[in-house]
Structures are given as C-alpha cells and as structure tokens.
C-alpha cells in the first residue's frame with residue numbers, strides 16, 4: 001500500500017523551501033515519468049517545458065496571479081500542447097514507432113489511416129481540448145511519481161497562458177501552455193500540507209452498478 005501512502009502524503013504545496021533543489025537525476029526521473037504516461041493513440045500532442053532560471057521564475061509570478069510558488073519552487077514544469085496538430089502528428093509517431101520497433105512503414109499503414117481519420121474528425125478547438133486531456137494525464141503521472149519520491153508539487157491552472165507563451169518564447173515552438181507544475185520541497189512554514197484531506201466520502205464518490 002506504499003502507493004496510497006504516497007498519495008496521502010502528497011499535498012499541493014504553496015510554500016516551498018527555495019534553498020532546496022531537485023537534483024538533476026530526480027528531475028530526469030520525473031520527466032521520464034511524464035514521457036511514459038499513456039496518451040490517446042500514443043500521439044503525445046504536448047511537451048514539458050522546464051524552467052529552472054530563478055530570474056525567469058520570478059518574472060512569471062505576476063503572470064500567475066501572484067502565486068509565489070512559481071518562483072520559490074526548485075523548478076517549474078510547464079505542460080504545453082502542440083498547436084500544429086494534424087496528420088503531421090500521426091506521421092511523427094509512425095516514424096518513431098518504425099525506428100523504435102524496427103518496423104517497415106507499411107506495417108503501420110492501418111494504424112496511420114485510422115489515426116488520420118481520428119485527427120480529421122476534430123476541428124482545431126477539439127484537437128486542442130484533446131491535446132490538453134493528454135497533457136493532464138502526464139501531469140497526474142508526474143505528480144504521483146514525485147510524491148512517491150517525496151518531491152512536492154502544486155498543479156496550477158492559475159496562470160495566464162498567453163503571457164506565459166510570450167515570456168517563454170513558446171509561440172515559435174508551436175506550443176501553448178495549458179497547466180503548470182512547480183516542483184521542489186515544502187518549507188517548514190507550509191502548514192496546510194499536513195491538514196486532513198477534504199475528499200468526497202466513498203459512498204458519494206463511487207457509483208456501483210450491479
């Protein structure tokens with residue numbers, strides 16, 4: 001039951017100890033966890049942008065409704081959807097699958113055509129909403145693995161995506177920030193992290209259909 005213990009330990013931390021840094025090795029593990037997350041069709045229509053520069057993190061605070069955890073965290077992970085989605089997204093996957101699994105492209109033809117159809121079914125807004133969903137699965141995976149490693153985090157939607165896009169020069173990379181995750185270690189002043197979790201009762205959360 002170690003997994004549940006980690007989830008009970010996890011809490012959204014707003015006060016980080018800014019003297020403590022997540023090591024390069026642990027950061028690498030977290031990013032790999034994010035990359036290993038399941039996505040629809042395996043298409044991974046998003047990227048994780050890592051912000052470690054202290055000055056830059058400070059500049060992002062006013063674009064985050066003055067939420068200081070953006071600056072006091074060790075690193076800020078910005079989950080950003082790819083804005084140029086379409087057949088090219090499928091093609092990139094097919095190229096990579098052929099490379100990793102040593103397959104001929106012809107063996108992936110059926111998959112490719114069905115995913116072309118899937119992408120075609122959605123307009124641009126729907127594609128972005130779909131991509132956002134995939135990014136959130138990765139977000140949850142990173143948060144869970146971080147908790148297992150006793151690394152704190154705080155998922156955040158409270159920021160201005162367009163301002164972030166500009167500040168981080170993401171437009172030129174065809175990326176749109178959708179959710180952010182400061183990571184680091186909780187400060188001793190963080191009192192809320194140990195407060196009992198407010199969650200629905202099991203009866204109110206689980207719907208059993210027999």
Ligand SMILES: Cc1cc2nc3c(=O)[nH]c(=O)nc-3n(C[C@H](O)[C@H](O)[C@H](O)COP(=O)(O)O)c2cc1C
Nearest residue numbers: 010011012013014067154155156157158159179197
């Ligand atoms: C997608 C998402 C966005 C959130 N945005 C913010 C935010 O902008 N600022 C903040 O302080 N907390 C934010 N939170 C944290 C939630 O308030 C928190 O998860 C919730 O109150 C449950 O508390 P816990 O995470 O400590 O268990 C966000 C959480 C999620 C999952």
